[in-house]
Amino acid sequence: MTYSSVLAQKTAEFSAVSTLSIVARDSVTGELGIAVASRFFAVGSVVPWARADIGAVATQSFANTSFGWRGLELLEKGASPDEAIRILLRNDDDPDRRQVGIVAADGKSSTYTGKNCIAWAGGRSGPNYAIQGNILAGEAVVVAMEQAFLETGGTLSGRLYAALVAGDSRGGDSRGKQSAAMLMVKKGAGYGGYTDRAIDVRVDDHAEPFQELGRLLDFAQMNYAWNEGWTLFTQKKAKEAVPHIERAAKIGPDNPEVLYDLAVIYLAAGRETDALNALEKAVTLNPKLRSQAIGDTDLARLKGNPKFEAIIGVQEK
Numbered sequence: 001m002t003y004s005s006v007l008a009q010k011t012a013e014f015s016a017v018s019t020l021s022i023v024a025r026d027s028v029t030g031e032l033g034i035a036v037a038s039r040f041f042a043v044g045s046v047v048p049w050a051r052a053d054i055g056a057v058a059t060q061s062f063a064n065t066s067f068g069w070r071g072l073e074l075l076e077k078g079a080s081p082d083e084a085i086r087i088l089l090r091n092d093d094d095p096d097r098r099q100v101g102i103v104a105a106d107g108k109s110s111t112y113t114g115k116n117c118i119a120w121a122g123g124r125s126g127p128n129y130a131i132q133g134n135i136l137a138g139e140a141v142v143v144a145m146e147q148a149f150l151e152t153g154g155t156l157s158g159r160l161y162a163a164l165v166a167g168d169s170r171g172g173d174s175r176g177k178q179s180a181a182m183l184m185v186k187k188g189a190g191y192g193g194y195t196d197r198a199i200d201v202r203v204d205d206h207a208e209p210f211q212e213l214g215r216l217l218d219f220a221q222m223n224y225a226w227n228e229g230w231t232l233f234t235q236k237k238a239k240e241a242v243p244h245i246e247r248a249a250k251i252g253p254d255n256p257e258v259l260y261d262l263a264v265i266y267l268a269a270g271r272e273t274d275a276l277n278a279l280e281k282a283v284t285l286n287p288k289l290r291s292q293a294i295g296d297t298d299l300a301r302l303k304g305n306p307k308f309e310a311i312i313g314v315q316e317k
Helices: 003-013 066-076 081-090 139-151 156-168 209-234 238-251 256-268 272-285 289-295 297-302 306-312
Strands: 019-025 032-038 048-051 055-060 099-104 109-113 122-126 129-134 179-185 197-203
Touching (some): 019 156, 032 055, 032 209, 099 129, 156 179, 156 209, 209 256
Antiparallel strands (some): 019 129, 055 099, 179 197
16 A cells, blocks of 8 residues: 555545644554654655664644754653653753654653644554644644554654545645645664665655655655665675565666666576566666676676576677
């Protein structure tokens, strides 16, 4: 199921708008993430903060953005989410208008809504999640988000998106829609294994930000699996890389670049026939990949193979 299909199901039930966020942790993978939407330009540049193996923070409602990095520092020093929020508010000049949710790497969580946040404002929290929103239609919004998060299976990004859409489908904000974002971190899950940003997707200004976020998340999830596979391949762990790159190819079955790297990894894992089949499909979808394949040292052992020569068009020279 794609992220766009999740949105279509919820929109059919009840179309509405809301300003809301969810901070969460996957208890199996250790991933930490935040999903947020608002009638505010580039909400993803303000609300979500996360650090792998430390925690995640959402700061909103007249947001004090220092709550993000300071909250993470407090968690790193051993504070619980409850303690971190108390310290942040104690040193703030307008705590009654702040709203913040924090989830630590051990799954502990906390959400806070100041008494002067614009109604309806509030949140819910439990092991591995904290949900909060302001200018909502009512408590039903955060209840729906909680239910969707707890009842949806699969990846953390999918559960975060399902919660966001469920909340939007039950709430209302007269300001309308504008932006949405998702940030998800895991140690070494960024490009090439050099960063922790597994997914970092923002819709800064769009008439239908939920729909656009869903479209981008389909690509992001493919890219996440692709990157996991390629990182393992560069670490000389081809067999371990296979299930990750296969997952990427399943999400993007017509993406020629993914299929090309699938061929490379199959070959490194000793699966020559599968490599040739994947390469053939990749080149069919994007003939320009022929020139790359000809000089690619990762495919060098295929030189002289009749099927490989046919795929790259050597017989035509």
